[in-house]
Amino acid sequence: MNESDTNSEVAIVIVGGGTAGWLTAAFLQNQLPHTLNRRVAITVIEAEDIPTVGVGEATIPSIRQTLAACGIEEHVFLKNCNATFKQGIEFINWRDDPKIAVGNSYFHPFGDQVMVAGKDATWQWLQLPEDQRAAYADQFSVQAEISKAGRAPKGFADKPFDGALAYAYHLDAGMLAQFLKNLCKRRGVRHIVQKVVEVERNGEGIAAVRLDSEERVSADIFVDCTGFAARLINSDKLNRFNNLSDVLFVDRAVATRLQNESLHDVLGYTKSTAQSAGWIWDIALQDRRGIGHVYSSRYIDDDAARAELAAYVGQPVEALETRKLDMRIGYHDQQWRGNTVAIGLSSGFLEPLESTGIYLIEMANWAMLEFIPRYLAGAQVQGHYNRILHNHYDNIADFLKLHYCLSNRRDTAFWRDNCDPSTIPQSLQANLDAWKAAVPSIYDFDRTTQCFSATNYKFVLYGMGWNGGGDPISGPADYATSMMADLLQRRSKLRDFVLRDTVPTVAYFEALQKL
Ligand SMILES: Cc1cc2nc3c(=O)[nH]c(=O)nc-3n(C[C@H](O)[C@H](O)[C@H](O)COP(=O)(O)OP(=O)(O)OC[C@H]3O[C@@H](n4cnc5c(N)ncnc54)[C@H](O)[C@@H]3O)c2cc1C
Incomplete structure (x- = not known):
């Protein structure tokens, strides 16, 4: 790179002012200067008359690290976005349980599974007669119990974005976009309130966008955050959309x-x-x-x-x-093509069951942070970037489908059809086949590019009544008995620790509102 390259400014134009646009602007504005030795000028173009989707109110724990990386203070975010803590999801009536007429439920908590000296006691739990074992989430986590008891995942003394338990937030999507917009504008992000009416293509990439004011805006990198309209990347006829509506039916x-x-x-x-x-x-x-x-x-x-x-x-x-x-269910093949990256609903969407929309925006941002400097130095990055995002999407699609295809509900065609093997991705089916005789293992997943791993799968599988199958374990029965005893002891210690270090949710937010 010559000296003029080093000194020149990098222009990044983000089109779209929803959660994707403003979160991307806030993240890159705060983070890129640490990985790039060039000045960065970020512009957000937003159409006044095209509303944001206005939903997207549940997140998963990665959001804490992402907000911190945007240079946001947790209490300021909580106050400004009407936010609360989220510790997991309760799934109600997802199966037909003859023992319970209505209201059967299970919990998918955040956070790690309780282990016994680093070992998983799931197999031992499975050996217990069904009427003698506690619900999986109650046996292997304290989070369902703690959150149902109305406790926050943290106490007043905890550091921002940290607590005794893993947590995410529920938030007001409109307030989040407004909060991020104000923050970005204070930090020097240029804001243009205009509609993009024309995209000037330049081979694989984009040369400039034209606004309804006739202004022509060029950039080194364009980020398409225009929601389902996908206004920038739809101008590229070679960018195929992988439609997943035959796997995930809701639309x-x-x-x-x-x-x-x-x-x-x-x-x-x-x-x-x-x-x-x-x-x-x-x-x-x-x-x-x-x-x-x-x-x-x-x-x-x-x-x-x-x-x-x-x-x-x-x-x-x-x-x-x-x-x-x-909702358009699926994702674009080329999330990054030429000088254009699609983030948010423009890149794809896989229904909100496990709150992964904002997570995918975060993952795109963290990956961009690594790849923008390489791209600007002339490296080929798009294949690598796209593989990472595909991994995320495919992992999430499998995990979402799991919730449906495990169900024994047969009351409507929707539930019956969800179990049709032709609608189950091969990757999920292969795992389900393996898990008939074994418990999900960390080796079944790649944690760096996949959101949902063995722990998440176990909470859903065993919450939904999956019995694993396979032969009863061989080996001394007292091993299983002592594993279960150790597990109960560890869980009880963890529970005491969490109760000591957390406060009731009401007390937390009453204190916050007085700040
Ligand atoms: C029903 C539903 C529930 C959801 N629930 C969750 C959830 O619980 N958790 C979660 O993480 N995610 C959820 N999501 C996803 C989440 O809402 C989105 O990922 C998130 O809001 C980001 O949206 P966006 O910014 O990509 O698009 P949008 O909010 O649609 O914003 C698009 C922006 O682009 C602008 N724009 C469009 N065209 C142009 C143009 N030509 N020129 C200039 N500007 C333009 C618009 O003005 C707007 O500002 C949900 C989505 C749906 C549909």
Whole structure:
């Protein structure tokens, strides 16, 4: 690189002012100067008359590190984004349990599984008669118990973004975008409120975008954050979209809001309640709940979906104010092509069941941070970058499908069809075959480019009643007995530690509101 390259400015233009656009701007603005010895000028172009999707209110624990990397203070974020703590997801009615008429549930907690001297006692747990074993999440984690008891994952003395238990947030998507926008503008990000009306292509990449003011904006790197419109990368006819709607059937959502009466209404976990052709999310923020029905339009129509939502919230359907959203399920083959990277809904979307939309934005940003300096130095990075993002998407698609295809619900065609082997990805089927005789192992996954690993799979598999199969373990029975005894002891110690180091959620947010 010659001296003029080193001194020249790198222009990054982000089109789109939703969560993807502003989170990317905040992250790159704060982080790129540490990995690039050139000045970085970031511009966000946002159309005033194209609304953001306005949902995306549950996150997973990686968000803490990402917000910290944006140079954000946790308490400021919590206050400004109406945010609360999330410690996992409770799945209700996802299976048909003849022993329980309605309301069967299991918990997918964040955080590690409780181990015994580094060893997994799942196999020993599976050997116990079903009526003698506690629910998997209650045996191998304390988080369901702690969050259901209304405790926060941390105490007042904990460092920002840290706590006794792993956690993420529930947040107001509109407030998050506004909060990040204000932060970015204060830090020097240029903001243009205009619509991109034309994309001037230059081979694989983009030379410039033209705005409705006629202004022509060029850049070294363009980031497409235009949501499902994918305004920049759709101009590239060679960028194939991998449609996954034959695997993940839901393609629509209808969403509403309910005011909380007090902080006592704030649950520290997302509730996901299965319906006839999808499921309902229930997310508690400090002063309201966001509730939405995600469904498959192949199986029920919008009126039926609204009726199920109305029944869930206990309101007459005519009185319910709702917003309808369409979802395109799948992802673009080339998330990075030429000088253009797609991030957020423009790059793809895999339905919100495990709250991975914002996670994928984060992962794209962390990867870009590594690859932008190499790209600017002339290296070929797009193949590598795209493989990483494909790994993320495929891992998430498998994990989401797991929730559906494990279900023994046969009451509607939606649930029956979800178990059709032709709709199950081969990678998931291969794992399920292996896990008939063995417990999921860390060796089944690549943690660096895959969000969901053995621990997550175990909470869902055994929460859904998967029995593993295979022969009972050989070896001395007293080994299994002592493993289970050790497990109970470790869990009990962990529980005492967590109870000592955490405070009730209500107390945490009352204190926060006084700041
Ligand atoms: C029903 C549903 C539920 C979801 N739930 C979750 C969840 O719980 N957790 C989670 O992590 N994710 C969730 N997601 C995903 C999450 O909402 C998105 O990943 C996130 O909001 C990012 O959206 P975005 O910024 O990519 O797009 P958008 O919010 O759609 O923003 C697009 C932006 O592009 C601008 N724009 C569009 N065209 C142009 C143009 N021509 N010129 C200039 N600007 C333009 C618009 O003005 C807007 O500012 C959910 C998504 C859906 C559909």
